[in-house]
Amino acid sequence: MANQEDAFKKVVSHAKEYGFIFPSSEIYDGLGAVYDYGQLGTELKNNIKQYWWKSMVQYHENIVGIDSAIFMHPKIWKASGHVDAFNDPLIDNKDSKKRYRADVLIEDHIAKIEEKINKEIEKAKKRFGEAFDEAQFRATNARVLENQAKIDEITNRFSECLNANDLEGLRQLIIDLEIACPISGTRNWTEVRQFNLMFATQMGSVSEGSDTIYLRPETAQGIFVNFLNVQKSGRMKIPFGIAQIGKAFRNEIVARQFIFRMREFEQMEMQFFVRPGTELEWFKHWKEERLRWHLALGIPAENYRYHDHEKLAHYANAATDIEFKFPFGFKELEGIHSRTNFDLTRHSEFSGKKLQYFDAELNENYTPYVIETSIGVDRTFLAVFSHALKDEVLEDGSTRTVLSLPAVLAPYKAAILPLVKKDGLPEKAREIMDMLKYDFMMQYDEKDAIGRRYRRQDAIGTPYCITVDNDTLTDNSVTIRERDTMKQERISIDNLRAYLHEHIQPIKVD
Ligand code: GAP
Numbered sequence: 001m002a003n004q005e006d007a008f009k010k011v012v013s014h015a016k017e018y019g020f021i022f023p024s025s026e027i028y029d030g031l032g033a034v035y036d037y038g039q040l041g042t043e044l045k046n047n048i049k050q051y052w053w054k055s056m057v058q059y060h061e062n063i064v065g066i067d068s069a070i071f072m073h074p075k076i077w078k079a080s081g082h083v084d085a086f087n088d089p090l091i092d093n094k095d096s097k098k099r100y101r102a103d104v105l106i107e108d109h110i111a112k113i114e115e116k117i118n119k120e121i122e123k124a125k126k127r128f129g130e131a132f133d134e135a136q137f138r139a140t141n142a143r144v145l146e147n148q149a150k151i152d153e154i155t156n157r158f159s160e161c162l163n164a165n166d167l168e169g170l171r172q173l174i175i176d177l178e179i180a181c182p183i184s185g186t187r188n189w190t191e192v193r194q195f196n197l198m199f200a201t202q203m204g205s206v207s208e209g210s211d212t213i214y215l216r217p218e219t220a221q222g223i224f225v226n227f228l229n230v231q232k233s234g235r236m237k238i239p240f241g242i243a244q245i246g247k248a249f250r251n252e253i254v255a256r257q258f259i260f261r262m263r264e265f266e267q268m269e270m271q272f273f274v275r276p277g278t279e280l281e282w283f284k285h286w287k288e289e290r291l292r293w294h295l296a297l298g299i300p301a302e303n304y305r306y307h308d309h310e311k312l313a314h315y316a317n318a319a320t321d322i323e324f325k326f327p328f329g330f331k332e333l334e335g336i337h338s339r340t341n342f343d344l345t346r347h348s349e350f351s352g353k354k355l356q357y358f359d360a361e362l363n364e365n366y367t368p369y370v371i372e373t374s375i376g377v378d379r380t381f382l383a384v385f386s387h388a389l390k391d392e393v394l395e396d397g398s399t400r401t402v403l404s405l406p407a408v409l410a411p412y413k414a415a416i417l418p419l420v421k422k423d424g425l426p427e428k429a430r431e432i433m434d435m436l437k438y439d440f441m442m443q444y445d446e447k448d449a450i451g452r453r454y455r456r457q458d459a460i461g462t463p464y465c466i467t468v469d470n471d472t473l474t475d476n477s478v479t480i481r482e483r484d485t486m487k488q489e490r491i492s493i494d495n496l497r498a499y500l501h502e503h504i505q506p507i508k509v510d
Pocket residue numbers: 217218219220250252259260261262263265266267269332333334335372374375376377378379
């Protein structure tokens with residue numbers, strides 16, 4: 001595809017055209033950074049959630065899943081630190097009146113310099129071919145070294161400002177880097193201010209005197225406040241985990257990049273409770289396990305990287321992100337955090353209830369330490385979808401758009417296509433559909449020429465097309481076509497179910 005921007009536009013338009021994702025409230029001109037999943041998007045999203053749930057809950061005897069409410073007691077967000085510290089630094093351009101996240105303006109500036117380095121590398125790769133040694137090139141090329149030095153200097157100043165919560169320092173950095181507003185083109189900036197990301201609402205029928213409550217900005221707190229309920233009712237022994245999938249809400253100011261940064265989104269989170277002192281071992285374990293989970297989807301490893309946090313949140317003693325190469329560059333897909341005993345301790349303090357565990361082996365009570373794995377459903381959707389979408393030139397020179405989703409995630413597992421709409425073929429095709437639909441999500445399609453129907457199924461990621469032709473009526477066989485190779489084979493209808501089960505296996509990662 002021509003370039004990153006075109007590739008990303010294609011992802012957004014394909015998602016809409018084929019019923020995966022629509023802008024929310026579209027007939028009213030949409031609502032910023034809120035999206036609806038359509039008929040195919042919902043299937044893909046459900047399959048992603050099921051893959052996560054199975055590998056976390058079903059395949060681990062010591063992890064159980066819950067579904068806590070979105071509304072929670074307001075004190076929870078005081079205890080967790082979200083009321084006081086869940087902020088983004090914002091800056092306004094006085095001419096365009098547009099508001100930006102100060103940290104994002106700086107990160108984008110760094111990304112532009114990185115882009116220059118990547119261009120040099122691409123050029124050199126082409127020039128030197130097989131003999132190209134990227135590490136050596138990075139260490140010796142003058143232009144690369146100069147740009148890398150700029151990045152290092154900006155990154156240092158940037159982290160110092162963030163660590164010291166130095167808002168004036170952030171503003172000065174934006175001015176020194178001569179960052180201009182993309183709309184007005186001017187550098188006429190306001191002060192930087194902190195803006196809390198939680199949505200507040202009122203509980204009760206009359207707003208006067210009623211309590212302000214928040215839409216949860218993460219699902220994790222629903223797990224912490226249920227720690228004792230689950231541990232006691234499930235007789236859980238440390239180490240054990242509690243998993244949850246659910247909606248979270250953040251009033252993101254710079255909400256863009258489609259479903260990458262939304263105001264209403266879904267998280268898949270797991271809190272793993274361990275003995276104090278063992279948390280860094282478990283952090284390493286989950287860091288590796290989570291990358292294995294991603295790689296099991298079959299997306300090549302070069303699309304993922306770890307980004308270890310240098311600046312740790314006050315409650316964490318280790319943190320890393322798994323970043324994915326989205327169409328707009330490497331960005332966070334999942335976070336793995338060693339959260340110490342911060343959350344349970346704070347909830348004990350604020351609720352007055354002791355949230356401790358009696359370890360029979362040690363004969364001792366303690367507040368468990370926690371390793372968290374936290375991944376966005378929507379970001380996983382975007383990662384899988386954007387990686388799968390391809391335009392291919394075929395041997396005969398024609399092109400096709402194919403969505404090479406892992407079979408287990410595809411919305412439909414197979415399509416049943418009668419070759420023509422007569423001679424008893426539709427009836428036979430419906431018979432096969434009825435035989436398979438209890439095991440697999442299937443689609444029946446008899447409209448248009450067979451070639452066009454194949455293309456439609458390629459575009460929505462259906463891994464198998466089953467064609468019923470005149471011979472089917474006499475030899476009880478069908479043609480099955482595989483999406484990626486486009487290879488066709490003839491198989492007996494009696495073997496179809498077993499064939500699909502064999503080729504569409506659940507992914508097993510524990
Ligand atoms: N409980 C920890 C937590 O919430 P986070 O890094 O703020 O950590 C975890 O969020 C994951 O949730 C991210 O890695 C991302 O996949 C997803 N996420 C966060 N904010 C999001 C947003 N505005 N839109 C879509 N996904 C988001």
